[in-house]
Amino acid sequence: MKNPFLNNEHELIRQSIREFAEKEIAPLAYQLDRDEKFSPYLTKRMGEMGLFGMCIPQEYGGQGLDSLSFIIALEEIARVDSSQAGILSVHNSLGIDPIFNLGTQEQKEKYLSDLCSGNQIWAFALTEPNSGSDSRNSITKAEDIGEYWKINGSKTFITNGNTSITRGVTLQTVTGINNGKKEFSTIIVEKGTKGFSAETIHDKMMWRATNTSQLYFNDCLVPKENILGSKGNGSKIMLKSLDSGKLGISAIGVGLAQGAYEMALNYAKNRKQFGKSISNHQAISFKLADMHMKIELARTMLYKACWLKDNNQRFSIEAAMCKLYSSEIAKEVADEAVQIHGGYGLIKEYPIERFYRDQRMLQIGEGTSEIQRIIISKYIGCITK
């Protein structure tokens, strides 16, 4: 459908990435999901397509495109495989962007070119075993000991944290207490630093071709200059990164829903029961009509939020609404798509089974649906002190 936010270049980007995803990612998705395997090869190929650092300038290895282009890329990858879309979203929004936005010239030159090429990936570590939605409750500590930060603590559910090509991690730490309030700072820790270890979390239900890990810091010493941005601005970095990350999750929701819807439509047109294609039965056609409508609404809201971001306007509330709405409709669409597939929808041979599992991530990652509702209800003035 025509969309007023899109120009010809966006359309070309969509066609190109769709072709790439169908040719190169789709044939591998089933096996990578089954074997719970992160693919450095596909990461490298996404790098060669120019999908990493899409929105940062070419001088740092990026492409200099707008954030809507990146959102379209995510949609198209998620249309065939949420795992690869997850890797792309996290690596760009939480890996590359904070380094580009806040890094010193040295930090940018040191890391960005390999991160944009897909030779290496980066992680952002916020969640801890006892602090998820309540991120201010995190306790991983970085002590100032002269030339170094001494880091102690652990992080969990960290995407891209422990692959063979992970270069490092942007770590959210407590660096002190000011007026009774915790002071947060973000610190770059490279893989291989003494005292830093990582362990992959296995047996996930969804995004099985992504790497999810637990990170441990045990008297881990990193040079003072590894701080990202200034001391004490960790919360700001986190919130800003998460706003963009929410648009990413929203795009994955729209893309996943689009893929699920297309599979269901195609199945319904070909599956015959009671003498005709089941798409001719109103019970099925109404489901498909609702799916199509929900996707179109979610997509248009997402593009509006991107427009705000690309025009340097605030988009936090819009990001929360997009993240919430897209992830919820992804659930509804994937669920109905399984229903339309009937018994076949329960078999792994049909990709809809994977889509049904993968969508479950979206209501939890990058701020749960409940947290998004808190943000929106605060914005409309429901919460009084």
Place this chain on the structure above:
Amino acid sequence: MKILVCISSVPDTTTKISFTNNSTEFDKSGVQFVINPNDEFGLTKALQLKEANPGSTVSVIHVGSATSDPIIRKALAIGADDAIRINTEAVDALQVANEISVYVKANPFDLIITGKESIDHNGAIVPHALAEILGIPSVSPCIGLEIDGTLAKLTGIVDGGKEEFSASLPVVVGGQKGIVEERDLRIPNMRGIMQARSKPLNIVTASGSASSQKIANFDAPTPKAACKMVDANNMEELVNLLQNEAKVI
């Protein structure tokens, strides 16, 4: 070596064809247009030749209106150096060949690659007509093309076999699958799309070549009827169906 690739804009292969204006026009509403697949094989070959022969350039040329600019940008994003759009509606093959020939006479090329035919009208006229007007050799359909100095070695198709040709440049080549394989086709990457922004797309006024063709009306072919399968041993049933249902014997 200066290479020119002629690209045509055609409906995506999955398009459902319908007609408008009393069945005298193809209904373009909601249709996704793409580079004619035969032209894309040719364009890919041109890019390979450019890479193998440093200093070469690849230009693309299209006869059509601004609505075709997206497919021209795609050609630039894949790797063509510049593009020319002759600003007039493409009406028939002879008009298109004439328009391109006027440009080529003023701006000579060593090698001109077209598709063997477009996949909408399937005329298969442009490569031969263009070569004829320019007075140079042509091979179409062509499934093999190598350049050796100023000599082109070409492989054409004949019934049940292949033909080998050699011709001095310049030549016109009508490409199809085989001149490169499907796996060789290129997907524009983001860098290519960004670079395409600043590559020249020159809009050229049409010479006004007359078209000799008028569409009376289009007819869609009758849809294929459902296929009935008859067991190989059941000759009686087959004869019965052919005689009484299909009424062909």
